[in-house]
Amino acid sequence: MNAILFDVNECVGCKACVYACAKENELPDTDLEILSEHRFTALEEINEDEEWYLRRMCMHCVEPSCASACPVGALKKTPLGPVVYDFDKCIGCRYCMVACPFNVPRYEWDSMTPRVRKCQMCHERVAAGKSTACAEACPTGATKSGERSALIAEAWRRIDSNPDSYARHVYGEKEAGGTCVLIIGPQEVIDVLNPNVPNTPLPHRTWFVLSQIPAAVAVVGAGLVGVNWIIQRRMKLASNTKTSTCEHTKGGKP
Amino acid sequence: MNASLRILARPWRLIGWLCVVAGLVATYVRFTQGLGASTNLSDDFPWGLWVGFDVVCGVGLAAGGFTISAIVYIFRFEKYRPIAKPAVLAAFVGYLMVVGGLLFDLGHPWRLWHPLVMWNHHSVMFEVSWCVTLYTIVLTLEVSSLVFERLKWLRALRRVHRAILPLTLAAVLLSMLHQSSLGSLFLLVPGRLHALWYSPILPLQFFISAMAVGCAMTIVESNLSSRAFGRSVEADVLSGVAKIAAALLGVYLVLRVGDLIVRGVITELWPLNHASLFFLAEIFLGTIIPMVLFSMHRIRRNTKWLYHSGQLAVVGFVVARLNVSITGFEVAAGKTYVPTWMEFAVTAMLVTIGIKVFYLAAKHLPVFEDDADAAARSRRWRAETDRQDGAPACAPGAARDGSLDQRGKASDEKLLPI
Structure with missing residues (x-):
């Protein structure tokens, strides 16, 4: 599974990744600091003095909430790693935006044919065996693309070889059950990332309920039919004994 | 309507028209300039009033249909039969309003049918859209019997009446699924919904509270119709x-507060803040006070007080559902x-249209009918049918069983056992 490793300590803030992303996805060159409908990755300055920068982008969860939320399967996790979006299916319910634990997907609010916008991890390039546009453009190696397990190993190697400047945490190794974007860096920067994301895959929570449906329908359905049968039968027996004496009581108030 | 009532209705009529005119202007903006121009939705708040009220509240408020019809047609509590038809009609109108609201909220309303052919069975939204679609069909069939009755399409009417038990069964099962699934929608967002509202038992809470408010809505709707049509309640x-309703609210209260205690988040209530005030409003207005009022014999005996208690339960329910879909997100996101x-x-506008459609349907269809009316109509039809067949209503002198058999072929298809 393909992944992207971002190392805060290697990033110099040149925004080559942001420009490369814009070029690859044909996006305008405005508002480089925040994610928006025309910005799939943004470079956020965390600490001016230390010159720490943090890349914001879709985390490409191993088990993505957005893909599980989408009623029409417009968002899909591809086996190669990228979580991709098929506009032709999208109905615009925006449940994916609500569901994303990282608050990533953006919407074209002012369009009459609005699309959900987010990083697609250059899925065509990845499928062709190339690295993502942002990783290719990065001059310092702060952004690297490659096999997820290899990048996790590399992340820990960097942390272990320089424990003073790294938090002992690969963000994305366990978050939301694991993501295909991995972030390492000083503790202050890791702290900026959402700490509320649980380490278990979120779709398990809804699937746990959805998977009970067949059993629930069977049990409740059978119960209702049974109760109704008993009641009908008792009513019939009661009315039979009555009709022998009075015909008019059947079917309505006397 | 009598004269005094017409005067009473006049300010409401004006307000209704204002709502419709303003709604039409908003509709124009929505469908010419998009969601950004017409709403305050944003990437931080992808769901707002249209999802929170029109869908999450609307579906719950229409739960009276399946609750009452289950009581009448499955559990056969015959006492409640007179309110079964109005409750089903109210549910039908309610679901039409939900679909109407969805058409405004969806980015691509003309793709409303996509979930029916493009499946993702892992999605709660997929399940909700299927259940709402199927249940709307069930409601249409149930309501169609009123139209058939009005048009005297007796053969069709008889078919619907025969299917009433399976239809009610489908209604209960489909409602159980999607009423609870509206709660399941929010199971996916533990990090984005405040702990006072995010609960692993949201589906159960949504199902129980929907049935409770369905009963409250039936009380409110019955009172309003009795005023509009000059009937006795x-x-x-x-x-x-x-x-x-009181029993259901009691169960809900135990589930709601018990869940907060078990999860240890009841401490969030103190000190008082934005979140805890909204929670207290929801639990007192929508659950505790209506539960106490509904369980008091003195209140239940008093039509007016019962009506106001019902209104309170409905308002509190709306606050509770908006808390889950809006307040909980606001507080968590700051x-x-x-x-x-x-x-x-x-x-x-949607609410106004819904009320108007219900009123017109109730006025022109045999929705409110007591047994005497039904029996009289049945006799009238029988006489008419027999006149058309050229046979007397009852062949004098013939053996009772024999006459039924002879008449059976000609008129049995048209006549209906009411």
Whole structure:
């Protein structure tokens, strides 16, 4: 599974990744600091003095909430790693935006044919065996693309070889059950990332309920039919004994 | 309508028209300039009033249909039969309003049918859309019997009546699924919904509270119809409905507060803040006070007080559902969302249209009918049918069983056992 490793300590803030992303996805060159409908990755300055920068982008969860939320399967996790979006299916319910634990997907609010916008991890390039546009453009190696397990190993190697400047945490190794974007860096920067994301895959929570449906329908359905049968039968027996004496009581108030 | 009532209705009529005109302006903006121009929705608040009220509240408020019809057609509590038809009609109109609201909210309303052919069975939204679609069909069939009755399409009417048990069964099962699934929608967002509202038992809470508010809505709707049509309120029946509502609210209260205690987040209530105030409003207005009122014999006996208690339960329910879909997100994100006037206007327009459609349907269809009316109509039809067949209503002198058999072929298809 393909992944992207971002190392805060290697990033110099040149925004080559942001420009490369814009070029690859044909996006305008405005508002480089925040994610928006025309910005799939943004470079956020965390600490001016230390010159720490943090890349914001879709985390490409191993088990993505957005893909599980989408009623029409417009968002899909591809086996190669990228979580991709098929506009032709999208109905615009925006449940994916609500569901994303990282608050990533953006919407074209002012369009009459609005699309959900987010990083697609250059899925065509990845499928062709190339690295993502942002990783290719990065001059310092702060952004690297490659096999997820290899990048996790590399992340820990960097942390272990320089424990003073790294938090002992690969963000994305366990978050939301694991993501295909991995972030390492000083503790202050890791702290900026959402700490509320649980380490278990979120779709398990809804699937746990959805998977009970067949059993629930069977049990409740059978119960209702049974109760109704008993009641009908008792009513019939009661009315039979009555009709022998009075015909008019059947079917309505006397 | 009598004269005094017409005067009473006049300010409401004006407000209704204002809602519709404002709603139409908002509709124009929505469908020419998009969601951004007409709503205060944003990337931080992808869901607002249209999802929170029109869908999450709307579906719950229409739960009276399946609750009452289950009581009548499955559990056969015959006492409640007079309110079954109005409750089903109210549910039908309610679901039409939900679909109407969805058409405004979806980015691509003309793709509303996509979930029916493009499946993702892991999605709660997929399940909700299927259940709502199927249940709307079930409601249409149930309501169609009123139209058939009005048009005297007896053969069709008889078919629907024969299917009433399976239809009710489908209604209960489908409602159980999607009423609870509206809660399941939020199971996916533990990090984005405040702990006072995110609960692993949201589906169960949503199902129980929907049934409770369905009963409360039935009380409110019965009172309003009795005013509009100058009928007497089915006081004894509604008192029974209130008892059921009180029991359901009790179960809900235990589930809601018990869950907060078990999860250890009851401490979030103190010190008082934005979140805890909204929670207290929801639990007192929507659950505790209506539960106490509904369980008091003195209140249930008093039509007016029962009506007001029902209103309170409905308002409290709306607060509770908006808390899950809006307040809980606001508090967790530390941001606020206030709907635009256009979002309010569209919602108000849909509610106005819904009330009007219900009123017209109730006026022109045999919705409110007591047994005497039904029996009289049945006799009238029987006489008419027999005149058409050129046979007397009852062949004098013939053996009773024999006459039925002979008449059976000609008129049995048209006649209906009411």
